[in-house]
Amino acid sequence: MKTKSLRFRMTIWYAGLLATALLLFGSAVYFGLERLLNQQLNESLVRQARTIGDEVMVDFATKGTHYAVTEIDESYEPAVNARFIRVTREGGGFVYRSPSPRDASFDSAKIADVVGDDRSGYAPRLIAGNGRPMVIQGLRYETPSGDAFLIETGAPYQLIAAQLRSARLAMILGIPVFLLAAAAGGLVLVRKSLQPLREITEQAERISSTNISQRLPVARTGDEVERLSLSLNRMIERLEESFQHISRFSADVAHELRTPLTILRGELETMAHQRPHDSESLEMIGNSLEEIDRLARIVDQLLVISRLDVGQAGIEREPVNLGRLAETTAEQMRLLTDEKGIMVTFSVEPGVVVSGDRLRLKQILVNLLDNAIKYVSEKGTIELIVRTEVGRALLGVSDTGIGISAAELPYIFDRFYRTDKARTRATGGAGLGLSIVKAIAIAHDGNVSVTSSEGVGTTVWVELPLADGYGVDETDSECESRVGVEARQFKASPKIS
Amino acid sequence: MRILLVEDESKVAGFVKRGLVAERYAVDVAPDGKQGLEFAQTYQYDLIILDLGLPELDGNTVLKRVRTVDTKVPVLILTARDAVQDKVSNFEAGADDYLTKPFAFAELQVRVKALLRRGPVNRASTVRLRDLELDRLSQQVKRGGKRIELTIKEYALLEYLMSNQGRVLSRNMIIEHVWDESFDGLTNVVDVYIRHLRKKVDDQYEYKLIHTVRGVGYAVRDENQA
Numbered sequence: 241m242k243t244k245s246l247r248f249r250m251t252i253w254y255a256g257l258l259a260t261a262l263l264l265f266g267s268a269v270y271f272g273l274e275r276l277l278n279q280q281l282n283e284s285l286v287r288q289a290r291t292i293g294d295e296v297m298v299d300f301a302t303k304g305t306h307y308a309v310t311e312i313d314e315s316y317e318p319a320v321n322a323r324f325i326r327v328t329r330e331g332g333g334f335v336y337r338s339p340s341p342r343d344a345s346f347d348s349a350k351i352a353d354v355v356g357d358d359r360s361g362y363a364p365r366l367i368a369g370n371g372r373p374m375v376i377q378g379l380r381y382e383t384p385s386g387d388a389f390l391i392e393t394g395a396p397y398q399l400i401a402a403q404l405r406s407a408r409l410a411m412i413l414g415i416p417v418f419l420l421a422a423a424a425g426g427l428v429l430v431r432k433s434l435q436p437l438r439e440i441t442e443q444a445e446r447i448s449s450t451n452i453s454q455r456l457p458v459a460r461t462g463d464e465v466e467r468l469s470l471s472l473n474r475m476i477e478r479l480e481e482s483f484q485h486i487s488r489f490s491a492d493v494a495h496e497l498r499t500p501l502t503i504l505r506g507e508l509e510t511m512a513h514q515r516p517h518d519s520e521s522l523e524m525i526g527n528s529l530e531e532i533d534r535l536a537r538i539v540d541q542l543l544v545i546s547r548l549d550v551g552q553a554g555i556e557r558e559p560v561n562l563g564r565l566a567e568t569t570a571e572q573m574r575l576l577t578d579e580k581g582i583m584v585t586f587s588v589e590p591g592v593v594v595s596g597d598r599l600r601l602k603q604i605l606v607n608l609l610d611n612a613i614k615y616v617s618e619k620g621t622i623e624l625i626v627r628t629e630v631g632r633a634l635l636g637v638s639d640t641g642i643g644i645s646a647a648e649l650p651y652i653f654d655r656f657y658r659t660d661k662a663r664t665r666a667t668g669g670a671g672l673g674l675s676i677v678k679a680i681a682i683a684h685d686g687n688v689s690v691t692s693s694e695g696v697g698t699t700v701w702v703e704l705p706l707a708d709g710y711g712v713d714e715t716d717s718e719c720e721s722r723v724g725v726e727a728r729q730f731k732a733s734p735k736i737s
Numbered sequence: 738m739r740i741l742l743v744e745d746e747s748k749v750a751g752f753v754k755r756g757l758v759a760e761r762y763a764v765d766v767a768p769d770g771k772q773g774l775e776f777a778q779t780y781q782y783d784l785i786i787l788d789l790g791l792p793e794l795d796g797n798t799v800l801k802r803v804r805t806v807d808t809k810v811p812v813l814i815l816t817a818r819d820a821v822q823d824k825v826s827n828f829e830a831g832a833d834d835y836l837t838k839p840f841a842f843a844e845l846q847v848r849v850k851a852l853l854r855r856g857p858v859n860r861a862s863t864v865r866l867r868d869l870e871l872d873r874l875s876q877q878v879k880r881g882g883k884r885i886e887l888t889i890k891e892y893a894l895l896e897y898l899m900s901n902q903g904r905v906l907s908r909n910m911i912i913e914h915v916w917d918e919s920f921d922g923l924t925n926v927v928d929v930y931i932r933h934l935r936k937k938v939d940d941q942y943e944y945k946l947i948h949t950v951r952g953v954g955y956a957v958r959d960e961n962q963a
Contacts, residue, residue, distance in 0.1 A: 499746055
């Protein structure tokens with residue numbers, strides 16, 4: 241279990257508090273019990289002494305020692321009850337001394353003459369006895385006839401000690417068991433009350449810019465969790481609104497730019513056509529027209545991205561054989577690679593079919609290939625990789641180009657981002673090519689990633705979902721002849737004579 | 738040939754009209770949807786060029802109303818919107834072609850011409866320009882009687898240029914025609930192919946037939962005739 245989880249921490253706190261409370265309560269009960277038992281014993285000893293005085297010793301003068309001894313033995317049976325009784329006559333010897341009890345818990349004869357110095361009686365006290373502790377007290381009793389006695393009664397402390405021991409045992413065994421049960425119960429309860437939080441977390445993880453219209457589950461319980469999910473939902477709503485604002489904003493800007501661009505272009509074209517010009521003005525007009533073209537391209541690309549941002553609307557899904565698409569696209573761009581003497585190799589697992597918009601997927605390939613061609617030096621290599629990995633299709637475009645520095649890697653899919661190296665080269669792009677690739681991939685429930693090392697090369701990976709039922713496309717006749725992963729170079733393209 | 742241009746942006750209307758008039762078309766301009774519809778219902782036009790974002794009545798409504806009366810007149814839509822759904826819904830409403838702003842006038846010209854020559858297009862199997870000859874049936878290209886070997890793409894490019902000889906074709910038009918949308922705007926694929934085509938078609942000859950029009954595109958024409 242994660243020690244930082246709320247569940248764990250709550251349970252620990254709860255168990256700790258409970259343990260402290262139990263310990264406090266337990267010791268209070270224990271010491272209270274000890275006191276109570278002591279008190280009871282003491283009281284019973286004093287009471288007994290008093291009864292002996294009131295009922296037996298009162299008649300001592302008339303009935304004599306023998307009567308007293310018999311009476312005490314019969315009434316109290318100290319040997320059976322494990323009681324110590326000793327009656328001493330003031331100024332005389334013992335009147336009575338109980339025999340050792342049958343359980344031999346103490347030896348009456350060996351109990352010291354505690355009274356020695358004080359004949360006026362003493363409060364209950366704990367003495368060592370004959371090795372075992374016992375409680376003993378002395379009560380001074382005076383008969384109406386003038387005789388005075390010290391009546392001592394005692395009992396082994398063992399009785400109380402045994403009771404306290406069992407109470408202690410019950411606590412030592414009982415408290416941990418109880419704590420454990422309470423902690424387990426608490427864990428279950430916390431888990432149960434945190435369950436909605438977990439659901440909220442999982443759902444929140446799933447919400448991204450492409451499905452931001454989704455909301456979190458709201459349990460109508462009226463508790464804090466409901467309030468949390470409601471306010472999170474309101475936050476997502478505000479996020480969605482601002483997302484839409486941004487998306488609508490770039491779409492609006494792009495739309496608004498189109499009409500003035502049309503006018504500029506039209507006027508310049510008319511100018512170029514109608515009046516005779518020197519070559520310098522024609523050059524200027526040509527330059528302007530080219531820049532207008534560039535602006536128009538940026539506007540178009542912005543619109544493409546903002547449309548893809550809105551979500552999967554407009555993505556037409558059909559099964560597309562990714563490997564074959566890669567090969568035909570590369571073939572269509574062959575002159576561009578030929579010009580730089582770039583070798584294009586394929587590492588294509590046959591029959592990888594994804595579900596997607598053919599034109600858009602092709603655009604991914606065109607953009608990635610175009611980038612690779614731009615940054616690969618003469619006689620470099622571009623490798624196109626298509627394969628499946630854990631149920632997803634992977635498209636890789638790997639080049640032996642200038643590479644991208646680690647510092648710039650995280651930004652290359654950002655809009656209008658261009659690496660310093662790309663900026664210094666007159667490549668003419670707006671820095672939207674890779675953003676388009678990313679937008680298309682995400683609109684297809686896919687993703688993009690990149691690995692690169694400077695001076696060695698770059699590989700861009702696009703991950704796409706496989707089409708339903710197509711792990712490997714068996715019906716693909718073109719691929720039947722090929723087995724496994726193959727690498728091949730372009731064959732000469734067919735010529736028309 | 739009489740063309741109705743429904744466009745609220747007067748500057749756009751201005752240069753489109755000038756350009757079309759220069760091509761010897763008669764052009765009426767309507768500045769809003771309501772007037773456009775009145776014009777369309779009053780006169781017989783050979784072509785309607787319709788902007789979608791219009792005051793009074795939007796382009797879609799105008800198109801639908803025009804179609805209830807006249808099912809034949811070709812309609813070319815001009816718009817700043819180019820979502821696939823928009824295109825589909827406009828074609829369903831009866832548009833014949835679609836042009837996204839900003840467009841090159843050359844492109845408008847070609848589309849207008851294509852729409853006006855509706856019906857069976859006279860496509861001779863052989864197209865000629867000076868000593869360059871392209872046979873559509875056998876897909877053979879000869880210059881000065883000498884056969885030129887072309888790849889599929891090079892042939893498609895030359896065929897498109899030759900079929901529109903004398904006209905300037907923008908890179909976008911060429912890409913849409915010879916490649917497809919996914920190549921749009923990002924690559925210099927057209928320039929590279931033109932360069933290769935030139936090497937094979939023009940380099941050894943004194944008369945150059947493939948011409949670059951800066952900022953607009955390419956054209957195949959006989960400069961001496963122009």
